[in-house]
Structure formats: structure tokens, C-alpha cells
Amino acid sequence: MTSCQKHIQNAIHHSEKSGFRPCWGWPGVCLGWSNWLQGDLQAARDCGRKAITIQSEAGQAGHALFWHNLLLGTVSLDSGDLPNALDSSNRL
Numbered sequence: 611m612t613s614c615q616k617h618i619q620n621a622i623h624h625s626e627k628s629g630f631r632p633c634w635g636w637p638g639v640c641l642g643w644s645n646w647l648q649g650d651l652q653a654a655r656d657c658g659r660k661a662i663t664i665q666s667e668a669g670q671a672g673h674a675l676f677w678h679n680l681l682l683g684t685v686s687l688d689s690g691d692l693p694n695a696l697d698s699s700n701r702l
Contacts, residue, residue: 612644612648614644615641618640618644619641622634622637622638622641634660634661635662635664638658638661639661639677639681641657642654642656642657642658642681643681646684646685651685651689654681655682655685655689657681658681662675662678662682675701676702679702680698683695683697683702686698
């Protein structure tokens with residue numbers, strides 16, 4: 611794991627520990643992009659989905675989920691999953 615990923619994991623850990631879950635979404639998306647850049651599409655997809663769930667539960671939607679949906683669309687496109695890539699792009 612890169613030092614960047616360790617730093618992001620630390621941010622996630624502290625936001626979960628503090629109980630302020632809405633903050634988890636942004637570092638979760640960053641971790642997802644980091645995984646995507648390293649070619650780990652499943653880990654990137656998992657991070658994106660978890661981040662969307664947490665942000666949505668916190669009442670954030672629409673433009674607040676732009677980067678989350680862009681991540682999922684990119685991962686789906688790279689995976690050859692065109693229906694999910696289109697679905698994610700329609701949410702942008």
C-alpha cells in the first residue's frame with residue numbers, strides 16, 4: 611500500500627472513530643481512485659459504493675456525489691460493464 615493510501619486509510623479510520631460518518635465519503639472516493647489507478651477495479655468499486663451509501667445516508671445527494679458516480683462509471687467502463695457505466699454517467 612502506498613503512503614498516500616495509508617494516509618487516506620488514516621483519515622477514514624479517524625472519521626469512523628469520531629462517529630462523523632459523512633466525512634468518510636470523500637476519503638473513500640480518493641481511496642477508490644487510488645485503487646483504480648493501481649488497477650484494482652474491485653477495490654475501487656467497493657470504495658465508491660460504500661462512499662455513496664454513507665454520503666446518501668447523511669442526506670447528501672446530487673452534485674455532492676459527482677466524483678463518487680464518476681469513479682463508479684470509470685470502473686464499470688474499464689470492466690466492460692457498459693450498462694452500469696451508462697447508469698453512473700446518467701447520475702452525474
